[in-house]
Amino acid sequence: EIVMTQSPATLSVSPGERVTLSCRASQSVRNNLAWYQQKPGQAPRLLIYGASTRATGIPARFSGSGSGTEFTLTISSLQSEDFAVYFCQHFNVWPPYSFGQGTKLEIK
Amino acid sequence: EVQLLESGGSLVRPGRSLRLACAASGFSFPNYAMTWVRQAPGKGLEWVSGISGGGEHTYYADSVKGRFTISRDNSKNTLFLHMSSLRAGDTAVYYCGKDRSTMVTLIEDWGQGTLVTVSA
Numbered sequence: 001e002i003v004m005t006q007s008p009a010t011l012s013v014s015p016g017e018r019v020t021l022s023c024r025a026s027q028s029v030r031n032n033l034a035w036y037q038q039k040p041g042q043a044p045r046l047l048i049y050g051a052s053t054r055a056t057g058i059p060a061r062f063s064g065s066g067s068g069t070e071f072t073l074t075i076s077s078l079q080s081e082d083f084a085v086y087f088c089q090h091f092n093v094w095p096p097y098s099f100g101q102g103t104k105l106e107i108k
Numbered sequence: 109e110v111q112l113l114e115s116g117g118s119l120v121r122p123g124r125s126l127r128l129a130c131a132a133s134g135f136s137f138p139n140y141a142m143t144w145v146r147q148a149p150g151k152g153l154e155w156v157s158g159i160s161g162g163g164e165h166t167y168y169a170d171s172v173k174g175r176f177t178i179s180r181d182n183s184k185n186t187l188f189l190h191m192s193s194l195r196a197g198d199t200a201v202y203y204c205g206k207d208r209s210t211m212v213t214l215i216e217d218w219g220q221g222t223l224v225t226v227s228a
Contacts (some may be wrong), residue, residue, distance in 0.1 A: 045216035095167035
């Protein structure tokens with residue numbers, strides 16, 4: 001089973017800053033990688049799929065990159081509504097499609 | 109608008125069974141794979157099980173294989189998760205999710221979840 005590792009676990013940032021979150025796969029998942037955002041008490045929301053394609057309605061300040069085993073999610077200018085937990089998930093070949101453990105963005 | 113409404117979550121004793129349901133609307137249900145994902149209190153997301161649009165392909169996490177069964181009724185736009193031999197470690201909010209295609213890949217739309225608590 002492919003293991004997804006996210007770093008850091010927590011990131012303290014200020015509104016307006018640019019932030020980059022990392023996700024690493026234990027073996028290549030090509031570009032079969034998705035990012036989700038989850039706010040407290042809510043279901044997750046799809047942000048990015050195919051490593052770099054924004055889902056419907058996702059603002060342009062969110063961007064994804066990478067392929068193989070190394071991926072990043074970048075938020076160009078943090079807004080107050082972006083403080084949340086972010087998860088990556090691979091969907092390469094066959095399930096199970098594991099998630100990373102999450103990165104929590106908190107206000108500095 | 110896609111809507112996914114989970115139901116069936118409750119407090120259940122260890123070793124017992126429970127069936128979750130997810131009522132779908134706002135899209136052509138048979139054309140999309142569906143997935144169950146769970147989240148233990150204060151923890152991350154765990155992929156549990158997926159089923160293709162036609163129901164012919166099913167997949168499970170190792171942690172639930174042999175105990176959980178995913179199924180769907182395309183005539184009623186409903187997804188199910190039958191859970192048996194429940195353990196304390198199965199305590200979580202269970203989310204159903206709609207895929208982007210007929211095969212199981214990622215989750216494009218999520219329900220609000222239903223809480224399963226396994227405790228004596």
